[in-house]
Amino acid sequence: MDIIIIEDEPITAEDLREIIIQVNPQSNVVKILSSVKEAISYLKANPTVDLIFSDIQLGDGLSFEIYQQVDVKAPIVFCTAYDEYALTAFRTNGIHYILKPFNEVMIQEALTKFHSLKSTFSLDSQALLQLMQTLTRAPQEKSTSILVYQREKVIPVKIKDIALFYIKNEVCHLHTFDQKNYLVNKSLDEIQQIVGNDFYRANRQFIINRDAIKEASSYLARKVNIILNIPFNESIMVSKEKMSDFYVWLTGE
Known part of the structure; x- marks a missing residue:
């Protein structure tokens, strides 16, 4: 299973990589990306990835900008210190939302949820794509x-x-x-x-x-x-x- 991590704090990114490998040795963290700009460039050139672990507040903006500019098919696990973005996260391809500081149990729960979805839907199937598109198109409530x-x-x-x-x-x-x-x-x-x-x-x-x-x-x-x-x-x-x-x-x- 190929995974990318989008996180602008090097120590946090490395901790996350180590925990992912520890709880799921079959995982392969193929890339750690530290900015919106870098992630957009990488995902445009490398669109095939199984799962993304993504921070939200990056040094050059919010990671939601990535998913507005790149047609990402992979499910996303959001890892952030703030809970205010939860609704927006699940209107992208978000399948799980982890509040920092994370631990092994949290990462295991996220991976278990991913594998559960994968066993229900083929990640390449039209059914899952339609589900993701429906969630993305959900009307956004906003203050007046x-x-x-x-x-x-x-x-x-x-x-x-x-x-x-x-x-x-x-x-x-x-x-x-x-x-x-x-x-x-x-x-x-x-x-x-x-x-x-x-x-x-x-x-x-x-x-x-x-x-x-x-x-x-x-x-x-x-x-x-x-x-x-x-x-x-x-x-x-x-x-x-x-x-x-x-x-x-x-x-x-």
Whole structure:
């Protein structure tokens, strides 16, 4: 059984590899990948793998970006320190969700579940592919408002009225279409799980609403410069690696 590990902490990745081999000596960990970019490149070139153990928060983004850009057929066991991503994980090819720190029992449970599914469905069968596609297409529940705090008030702001979220001085803000600005007691990673597909994570600093974009232009042939249709003084750039994904999202596909 060929397995790949997607994990940006080398010690954690090696611990996971050793436990997998210990509890299932027939397993072959063929590759350890440490970033979204590296995993996308590898999986595009090597699509045939039996099982993936995947962290969620990687150094260059969330691992969900991998499975949005690559048609991964293999089941995925997600290993993360955060439980907030569980729903999204199971809407990809997720079959199991392990909270760090993991141990032998947890890994054994994940492998047992994998083998149980494998005995029920051939992993190459149309039945399993249809099951995975059905889970992936499941409608995503999302909030309609975000609570913000202003002095002693708690104010609900409708997500459709928000032009963008951004980090400034290590604090998260939201900026509305009618030029109101509020502090948000959440990280951009948390917000990304709430707002849905009408918003895009341009980089580590910005999440933008599709309706807030006036135009996008090439910047030194290496990045995309996003111009908003509202007054906003900060530059918003999308990296070369994310350009194609950004343009697909911008079309609303």
